[in-house]
Amino acid sequence: MNRFEGRVAVVTGGAGGIGEAVVRGLHREGACVVIADVQEDAGRALSAELGSRALFVHTDVAAEQEVAAAVDTAVGAFGRLDVMFNNAGVMGVLGPIDRTPMAEVDTTIAINLRGVVCGFKHAARVMKPQRSGVIISTSSPGGMLGGVGPHVYSATKAAVVGLSNSVAAELRPFGIRVNTIVPGAVVTPMTATVVADGAHDIGGAEQALGASALMDRALRPSDVAAGVLYLASDDAAYVTGVALPVDAGMTGVHGSSPYTSGRYADPVTLLEAGRIRAAD
Template sequence: MRGLVGKVVVVTGGASGIGRACVERFVEEGCTTIVADVQREPGEAVADELGDLASYLHLDVTDEESIAALVDTVVERHGRLDVFMANAAVFGAIGPIAEQRTPDVDLTLAVNLRGVILSLKHAARAMVPQGSGVIITTASPGGLIGGAGPHVYSATKAGIIGLTRSVAAELRPRGIRVTAVVPGAIASAMTASALVGDADDLEATAERMAKGSMLGRAGLPEDLAGAVAFLASDDAGYVTGSELFVDAGYTHASGAAYFAGEQHAGAGALLEGGRRTS
C-alpha cells in the first residue's frame, strides 16, 4: 500500500483476533505499530514476536485517562500519530432482551461505544495540530441488519457507523480521514468461544463457519487486515465518511439470485399477467 512506510499506528484490541492481524499487517507495511490492549501478557507477546517496529502499551478503553495517556505516550515517543484504529470490542451482553442484566449492558456500552467515542476524541486531539491522520473504526453487519448480533452489541455497532460518518464530516477540513471497516463473521477467539465453546479451537470454528459462508470459507482476521491497510494508506486518499464491507456479501448481497438461476436461462423478460417475451 502506498504511503504506509514509517507511519505511526495504534491498534486498540491489538493483542488478539482482528486487531492482532492488523498489527501484523501494519508491521509488514513498515509502520511503527503500537499494540494497545487491556490484555497485558498477550499484548507484550505479540510485540516481542513482531520485533522493533511493534511495541505494547496497556489500554483500558473504559477509562478515559488510560486512552489519553496512551495517545500522549505515543506522541511523546514518536512525535506524531498517523493512524488510529479503534477496534477494541466485546460481544458483551447476550440473551433475550427481557433478560438483559443492566451491569452487562453498561459494560458493553462502555467498551464498544463510549470507548470508541473517547478513542476518536483523543486521536483527533493529536491529529488536528499536525493537519493529517487516519482514523478507522470497526463496525459490524449487526449494526445494520436485525438478528445479526447480540442486541446491545448491535446497538453499539450502529452507533459506531453514525459516529464515524459524523466525525468524518468534522475532521475532513483538517486533513483527517475517518472510515469504518465492517467485518462479517470472522474466525477469532471471541467467535470460537461463542460458537464452539472453546476460544482456542479456531480450526473447528472456521469449519463450522465455512458451512454457512456465502464464499464457501470462513472469514479470517487477515481478510480484515488487508482492508484496513488499504483504508490507512494513500491508496484510499479520497475515501472518508464511508464503510468498507468485508463480509462475503452478507450485508448487501445475501439474496440467492433466484431470477439468475439456470431455470431462467434464456427466458427473456417476465411481464404482466405472466406473459413472457420470446
C-alpha cells in the same frame, strides 16, 4: 510494500484477532505501532516479537485516561500519530431483551461505543494540529441487519457507523479521513467461544464458520486487515465517511438471485399482467 514507512499507528484490541492482524500488517509495511489492549501476556509477547517499532500499552478502552495514555505513548515514543484503529470490542451481554441486566448493557456500551468515542477524541487532539491522519473503527453487519448479532452489541455497532460519519464531517477540513470497517463473522478466539469449543478452538471455529460461509471459506483476520490497511493507506487518499464491508456480501447481497436459475435459467421477459415472452 512500504505504504506506512515513517508512520505511527495505535491499534486498540491489538493483541489478538483482527487487531493483531492489523498490527502485523502495519508493522510489515513500515509503521511503528502501539498495541493497546487489556491482554497483557499476548500484547507483550507480540511487542517483543515485532521489536523496537512495536510497543504494548495496557489499555481498557472504557477508561478514557488509558486511551489517552496509548495515544500519548505513540507521540512520545515515535513523534506523531497517523493511524488510529478503534478496534477493541466485545460481544457483551447476550440473551432475551426482557431479561437483559442493565449493568451488563452499560459494560457493553462502555467498551464498544464509549471506547470508540475516546479513541476519536484523543486521536483528533493530535491529528488536528498535524492536519493529517486516518481514523478507522470496527463495526459489524449486526449494526446493519437484524438477527445477526446480540441486541446491545448490534446497537453499539450501528452507533459506530453513525458516529464515524458524523466525525468524518468535522475532521475532513483538517485533512483527516474517517472510515469504518464492517467484518462478517471472523475466525477469532471470541468467535470460537460462540461457535466452537471455546476460545482455544480456532480450528473448530474455522470449520463451523466455513460450513455457513457465503464464499469458499471462513473469513480470516488477515482478510479484514487487508481492508483496514487499504483505508489507512494513501491508496484511499480520497475515501472518507465510508463503511467498508468485508463480509462476502452479507450486508449488500441478500442471497442468490432467484431470477437466474430454475424456470429462469433461459432468459425470458416479464411484461404486463404477468405475460411472459421468450427472449431472442
